Amino acid sequence: MSTGRKCDGYTARTPSSVLISPQSSSDEVAGRRSPPGLAAIKVYSIPFRMPGSQRDRQLLHYFCVQGANEFAGFVPNEFWSKTALYASQNETIVRQSLIALSALHVDLSGSGCSSRSGSGSGPGPGPGHPVGDATLRQYGKALRSLQTRIARSSGDGTCAGRFETAKTALICCVLFYCFESALGDVPAALNHLDNGLRLMNKVLAFRDDEDDDEEMRSIRDTLGRLDMQATFFDDARAPALALVSRRERERGLSVGFGLGSGSGGAGPATSFASLADAQKQLIRMSNWLLRFLQENTAYQGQPASCIPASVLAEKHRLTREFDLWQQRHGIFTACLAPPPPPPTEPGAADRRSADRAARTLLAQHGVLQMLLSSKVPDRPQVFGAVPNRAAEELVQLCQDVLRLDDSGDAAATAGPALMKPWTLSSETGVVVPLFLLAMKCADEGVTARAVELLAASKRREGLYDAGAVASLVGQLKGAMSQRRQQSEELGLGSSQEDALEHWVADLLDQAPGGASTMAAMLD
Template identity: 20%
Template structure:
């Protein structure tokens, strides 16, 4: 009697990752298998690994970070955390660290600070407070004002903030001396916390304190600290130094990389390295600009020649940076990731904006900006491309379109500068249009406020045009606004804006006009 035998075939190991983990048969269709589509799941693509290997990878990804030797005593803190505290620390790990990293893979936020928080209670409490306030900001889709925030969350944040300060004092006292890593990291977290809470003055105070600690350390230490954590913190504070300078604080003169070093680099390793050198050049450029001032006075010919020589030297530094950056961009070619592309676009925006600063600072009238219309157009086009890439919510950029807050400045500052200095009517209105639809807050830059101020500048400058302007040449020299300054309390609505003009020509007196702007 014949026996019906089941025909056996070798099991395929070519199924998608999702089906392998679920232990179901995959039809191996690409790019997404129909088994996943029918069940409403996202197909995670294909990989040669077995189920066991895949599960090991997942377990490795979620494994807690091992402690490193930041403290000499290797303290192990047995935390008695509440469920609420753990929830907000987890939010810091999963969401805040990505939001603060921006378009870059940041060791500081994804690894170094969480690692230090494993054995430093002050850091852990600060992370908890930041996770709580950031969670509320994300849920509200806008930065809350004190009356809009929920009282329990605000009380919880303040409690964690106080615990962080108390533990920091205790740790520094027991160490019988200043712990540079702990102090700078705490200062960095307090900056983030105050920015998220909308306390601009306190955030600026913490930035200044951190910069002075770094400056003093590098002036007095026999050998500057070279740890990875210190280098990452220093790079962050260098960028915060620039941001604070735009909000009325002094630019702390930290040591910068020499021009020779920058010009010797034939190609950057990656975009984080490219950013480090651009930050150095921007700081150098801003120190030069601050040394000249904003009065537009006629200068002694000898002094003018000295300024022009320094101006040209800085310009050559920027050109050398752009050469190395473009070679890296060409090397990556079409294989560039969305996050790297956004990083490159953002760096090119700041490259152009920094050149505007440097190349126009010695000019006495505003007409000089009309020579850079193509560069202004590039800034706006790059910003539009960043917004377009972000709006696609690509997984490779960590859903950055979902974040409504970033620690550092991105596109708002350059767009504001473009909309007020570029007199081409279409280009400046494109810049304003991006800000008008931009719901993200970048550090202390609020798009709503600067969009309103830019509209005021345009309204004043175009008020004497008989017909709507079609070119920058239609904006007369005598009606142009030279400077526009907001009060220190920028979070107040309406905001006080002071416009500085030269209606009698460059050699005439300054005229000031105060306007209250609703935003």
């Protein structure tokens, strides 16, 4: 670590360089056995030497070979493959945080279930949770270390010193958010995220984008994604980061990319540079979309003739951005390799991963595009159509993503069929799109398929537990059925083509804290 060499991250492949020794560690001698999930790791690689116990090294190895990929979700990104690991090389606090998060991943993945049953609301793990005391102690140690580091850095008068401390704190905020959301403690997770977002805005106020190094850009992109995740979780929450400037909202994002450029650009659309590039552009567009919708709630239910021309013009620009994104995505995917070969052939895993990521982004884009199309002015037919072909295609995309994920698990195990493991990710994948379709679509066939996929997926993506979301939709559908029956008994009639969201609008208004608050209220 003292050589000054820089960690370049790692790939998903696990080099057969070092075998985990079956010898007992000092912790095991003391009567504390290593987490059972670590025994399954046959090879590992850390791109730098690290101090600590054998258990600490095993947990960091676990992060490299499995945990990081799952935390990144369906779309790989540099924060998990490089930034966090590089910071852990020189920052003890980040290393402690990664070890705690890896231990939590081992505990929860090995248990085959989430840390909490039900909605996942409320502080801390529930009764009978599988999280070990050693994991919680390690997490507490990381929290205290960061507090000490921040207190000591207050006397550092150099800009470089303050910047490095801020970078470390931001990485830890992301890791702490992931830890608490995995436990199901939504308020604690959001508190860590909000702390990180406030600090990020302070950093941005004093530094230009051009001044940021590669690691800070990776951190900013990650916080931007988590900011959007939290905003979708709680409709009353506004995005904390402005990923699109006022000038870009007035002219468009895509200057230089052809059909969507500025105020009348021309020429063919160009491909994305990578899946990460496609994801970054989609997050920026979703940030713009939610800000646009929140700023124009006064026009809800108003006809187009009552909406200012400037608002309609901005919606038109945003619609063009979504159309252009889809064109660029199509060009990018057309350049990918042919369909995934059999799982045993070389390159199958990489091709399957790219296909899965591309489909995930397309599903997210489709739901956002429907949301934009349905608002300002209101167009109830977007989600209210029965049958709803557009929504059916998006549900099918999500099903394809989950199928590709399952085939990857099967290829990795290459043994007898086992019960599907519970998957823990920090990033948004297919749970949010399926939840939104289940809530907003009047087509009950779409809702039923979305709920079925959620219940079977055994996934947690950040704040969203798929099983809890499926259970919540089931509870709300029960409330909808009762209200339909009461409406018919009173002679008021009821439409069988109204979305679930329509029938429980008052419950949604009473739950400003998001899905977990609503579930607790229904309980």
